[in-house]
Amino acid sequence: MKHALLTSGALMAALAWGGAAAAQTDLTMWYHGAGNEVESKIVHQIIDDFNASQSDWKVSLQSFPQAAYNDSVTAAALAGNLPDILDMDGPNMPNWAWAGYIQPLNIDQSKIANFLPGTKGIYDGKLYSIGLWDAAIALYTRQSTLDMLGLRTPTLDHPWSKDEFMAALKAAKDSGKFDYAFDPGMAWTGEWYPYAFSPFLQSFGGDIVDRSTYMTAEGALNGPDAIAFGEWWQSLFKDGYASANQDPADRDSGFINGKYAFSWNGNWAAVPAMEKVKDLVFLPAPDFGHGPKIGAASWQFGVSATSAHPDGAAAFIQFALQDKYLAAFSDGIGLIPATTTAAAMTKNYAPGGSLAVFFDYSAQEAMVRPVTPGYVVESKVFEKAVTDIANGADVTDTLDAAVDEINADIEKNNGYQKQ
C-alpha cells in the first residue's frame, strides 16, 4: 500500500501544480470503445459538454480497443498509473473493487433511483459503478414460424414453460424446414457462455455459486437443480435440436437465412436482424421452474482508487447520467437506456417501439451475474463445464469438477474477503 500512497502523493503534487497553471483541474478518463466512431462521438460530446458546463474540472479521454482494455487496466493498476475515471464490464467490478483498483462512487442517489437494476454496480453494500445502459437477451423467432408450427406466443406474464419450449423445438425439428431448431450461440465462446447460459441454470433453480455466502459452489452448481439443467442442456445437442460446434458465420447470419427456428440473441443484434426479417419477434426467456431469467449488467463507469479527485470524477459521471446522453447511446449503438424517461426519447425503446420489449425483459427478468471477485474465475469454469456437457461429457462428473475448481479458487484466495 505504501507504494500506492507514494504514487498518489506524486500524482497529487503533479495535479496541484497543473491546477495552479490552469483554471480547471485535469481529470483523465479511459474508455473501452476505441474503433467505434459513433460511440466515440457520443463520449466526446459528453466530455465537451461537461468541460464547458463548469470551471473546476477538465476531463480528457483515452480510448482503448475492447480486446486490450482489461489487460491495460490491470497493467496500469500494477504500475500505479490508473486514470481518474474508467469504465468496466459489470461482472468484473467486484474483482476490481476487491483488488483495490476502484473506490466507491459518491453520486446523488436520487439521480439513479429510477435506473434499471442491472445498471447499478453494487458490491459489499456500496455503489462502485453505474451504467448508462443495459443489454438484454430474447428468443428471436419469426411470427410466421410460430404460426406455421401452431405455437402460442409467450408473454412476459405467461412465458413458455420448459415443456412448451421443448415442444416448440420438437415441432420445429419435425417440420424439417430448419438445419437446427435452436441456436444458443455456441460460436460466441468467452463471456457469452456465462452471460447467456447461466440464466438457464438459474431458472432451473441452480447457480454458478451459492450467493448467500459466495464461499462455495457445492449444492448450487452440482445440486439436483443444476444436474437437471445439465441433463436438459445436454439433451439439446444429443437430440439434435442444436449444434455444439457452430460455425461463426452461422451465428451471424444463420437465423436470418432460415437455418434456425429460434435464436438466443441480444438486443444489440436486433436492428440489423429486423431489416432482413420483417416478421421478427422477440420472445421472453422460457421458465424452467424458477421464473424466466436473463443476464444483466453491461459496461459501467467508476472512479479509480488512486484518483486524487474522486469528487471531480464523480461529478463527471453524475453529469453523464442525463437522459439525453442515455438516449444518444441507445440511438447510436442500439443499447437499452437505463431509465424509462430516456427510453421514451429513443426511437426503438419508446413505448410501442420495435425493441420496447427488451426494456421490459431487462426490468423484469434480468439477474446480475454472481457479485463476487471470484466471478472472473467462476465464469471460465462455467464456460468449460457447459462446453464439455454439450460435447457429451458426463453431467454429474463435469459439474462436480467445476464445483471443485471454483471452491479451490475461493479457498486459495482466502474466501475473497475484503482486507
Add this chain to the structure above:
Amino acid sequence: MPMPSGSKLTQSNAAGWAFALPGFALMVLFIIVPFVFAIVLSFTNQRLVSPNPTEFVGWSNYQQLLGVGMLTLEPEKDASGAIIRDADGQPTYPRVRTYTRNNPDYPGLKGMRELTSWQSGQNRTYILASDVVFLRAIINTFIFVLVVAPVQGGLALGLALLINQKLRGINIYRAIYFMPVVVSIVVVSLLWRFIYDGNSGLLNNMLGALSFGAFKPVNWLGNPHTALGAIIAMSIWQAVGFHMVIWLSGLQTISPTLYEAAAIEGSTKWQTFRYVTWPGLRNTAVLVLIVITMQAFALFAQIDVMTKGGPLDSTQTIVFQAVQRGYGKQDISGGSAISVILFLIVLTISLVQRYLTREKT
C-alpha cells in the same frame, strides 16, 4: 610467459565485456530473471490480481497438478448377493463420486476424478487424478511430440533430397515448400479452421468429391477422436519447410567428391544415401530432432486459435494450460508450476537425446 586464458578473459578484455554487456543484461532481464521467478512463484499462492499478500505454500501447487490415486470397486449387489447388471449385461459399479466427494473414509481421494479405468475380474480399477485436465494435457503433448518429431523430420528430409537436384525451376519448389513457414502461425491456424470446417470445409468437400459422395463429412476439430490428429497434420505441414532448409544446408556441406567416389565404386542410390549422405548429415539430424522436439512441446498457438483445448479436453496441451491458468484464471502460481514441470520434462528429454546421439569414440 603466457597468461591463463581465464584471467585474460576477465582482466584484459574490458572492451569485449563492454560490448557483451547490453546483450548480457537483456538476457538476464528477459530470460534468467523470469526463469527464476517462475520457480519461486510456483511455491507460492501468487495471483495475477489480488490484494492479499503472497505466501509460500510449499509443494501444494505440484501436489494439486500431479496428485494421482487408485481405487478398486466391487460390483453392486442386490439383497440376495447377486451382481446387478445393466441392460448390456455388464456389472454396475457405485459412482466414483461417492468415494471422492464428502467421504471421510477416503480422505486421500478427495476431489479426484477418473482418468482411466479397466476391468480386472469382477472388479473395476480406477486411476484417479486430482487434475485430470492437466494430465490429459501432458498425455496429448507427448502424443503430439512422438508423432510430429519423426514424421516432420522425415518428411523434411525427403523434401530436401528432392529439391537438392540441379533441375530447371527447382527454386520454385523450394519457395513453395518454404512458404507456410513465413506465414504467421495464427493466420495459418485460422485458414486451417476453414479447411477443417465440419459442414462446408475444403477437406470435406475434397474427400467427398474424390469418393464420389461416399465420404461423410467429418467435423474434424469438433470430434474428440479427430481433433488432435487434425492439429498434428496441420502443424507438420506448417513447419516442415523450415526443417527442409536445415536438412538442405546439411546436404550441401557433403563434399561432391564423396558422391563421385561412390559412383565410381558402382554404389546404388540406396547405398549412396546409407553410407555417404546419412553419415554426413549426423550433426544436422541431431539439430533437427532437438529443434522439432522443443517446438512441439511448446504447442500453443494452434490450440488457442483452433480448439481452445476442446472438445472434451482432447487437445489440451501443457503450454495452453499454463497460459489459461496463469492469465485466464489469474492463477500465476499454478501457471508457474506448469512451466517448471514443462522445463523439467524438456530438460530430461534433451539430456537423453544428447546421450543417445553422443559421439562414440
